[in-house]
Amino acid sequence: MISPFDPLTFPCGVRMKNRFLLGPLTNTQSHADGTISEEEFNWLVLRAKGNFGMILTCASHVQANGQGFRGQLGIFDEHHKEGLSKLASSIQSHDSLALVQLYHGGMRADPTLIKGSPVAPSNVERKGARGMTLQEVHTLRDDFVKAAVRAQRCGFDGVQLHGAHGYLIAQFISEKFNQRTDAYGKSFANRSRLLFEIIEGIRSVCGDEFILGVRLSPEKFGMQLREVKMICQKIDNAGIVDWIDLSLWDSFKYPEEEEHKEKSFLQHFADLNFKNTVISVAGKIRTARDVQDILDSKIDAVSIGTGAILHHDFPMRIKRDSNFESVSLPVTAGHLEGEGVSENFIQYLSLRDGFVKTKNHT
Ligand SMILES: Cc1cc2nc3c(=O)[nH]c(=O)nc-3n(C[C@H](O)[C@H](O)[C@H](O)COP(=O)(O)O)c2cc1C
Numbered sequence: 148m149i150s151p152f153d154p155l156t157f158p159c160g161v162r163m164k165n166r167f168l169l170g171p172l173t174n175t176q177s178h179a180d181g182t183i184s185e186e187e188f189n190w191l192v193l194r195a196k197g198n199f200g201m202i203l204t205c206a207s208h209v210q211a212n213g214q215g216f217r218g219q220l221g222i223f224d225e226h227h228k229e230g231l232s233k234l235a236s237s238i239q240s241h242d243s244l245a246l247v248q249l250y251h252g253g254m255r256a257d258p259t260l261i262k263g264s265p266v267a268p269s270n271v272e273r274k275g276a277r278g279m280t281l282q283e284v285h286t287l288r289d290d291f292v293k294a295a296v297r298a299q300r301c302g303f304d305g306v307q308l309h310g311a312h313g314y315l316i317a318q319f320i321s322e323k324f325n326q327r328t329d330a331y332g333k334s335f336a337n338r339s340r341l342l343f344e345i346i347e348g349i350r351s352v353c354g355d356e357f358i359l360g361v362r363l364s365p366e367k368f369g370m371q372l373r374e375v376k377m378i379c380q381k382i383d384n385a386g387i388v389d390w391i392d393l394s395l396w397d398s399f400k401y402p403e404e405e406e407h408k409e410k411s412f413l414q415h416f417a418d419l420n421f422k423n424t425v426i427s428v429a430g431k432i433r434t435a436r437d438v439q440d441i442l443d444s445k446i447d448a449v450s451i452g453t454g455a456i457l458h459h460d461f462p463m464r465i466k467r468d469s470n471f472e473s474v475s476l477p478v479t480a481g482h483l484e485g486e487g488v489s490e491n492f493i494q495y496l497s498l499r500d501g502f503v504k505t506k507n508h509t
Pocket of ligand 1: 172
């Protein structure tokens, strides 16, 4: 039986001290120009002190027009480097791995924060998004690679490509949102081309000792489980990605698509029998029992979101108490402040139903 405190070595050779990853969490604490603020720095470093084996930043845009949230961390320009370098070394000083999640919002970029209209694989009228030219697709691919190089120069141990939740990489993969007729549209091979070109670009420039991860989500936003499994298989066969992080909304969930309902997502992915790739899952992992159940299902690591907002030391609590359960939602703003969550982030969390206690809660 694998313990969550067993170390894990990624195919690139980098070792993680345990199986707990801090999931990427948008926290709206960065400065308007995308540089990291003291609040965001403190929020992440406190989780490294709390014994997470890996700390991922929030989704960080690789082009200025990819910004989806106010106060989002940027990695599209050299002026982001100073703060990011300090972040990487501080996280690593607590024996935790430091990674940046690379992203572009595409049609989900916020038009009030970017210049011009949002971009997408093809026009999406309802979102006011315009289809990208072929030249823009090539520039986007190159900017993902440049952002990975920037992260490496800042001292990060690796990057994760955000291919989940309906953002630009996922929009390209999706049959629903990608109506292109060139080499990046129509067939599955063409729709997944952008992702694989970014992967190959990063691996060839950043070398073999840099952790390269991909985050995928199996349903919603026009994704089909069958195709997400095909991408996983293709990644595993290629053997150049270290790790796939599956964002499952609820790790114990069963698929909504009729043809796949016979088994849970965990089972669907575990049955792929990955040979070259580490697998982690995210979604409602709140107790010591949940963590162990996931590791017992042939999954290598757990990616913690809400549990890590609620408890900066989620891994340590599990170490101390094998029956540990996170506090239940909603929680008070005072509880969150005690866990190093700034007022700004608390306000963002308050937009989520049932996260932060209001006067209406008894
Ligand atoms: C406040 C908040 C911000 C999030 N931001 C991101 C993000 O930047 N990138 C991403 O891939 N997922 C993001 N997610 C999804 C989480 O990483 C995670 O997959 C999801 O919350 C399910 O895990 P949980 O139940 O442990 O929270 C966010 C979730 C929350 C609650």
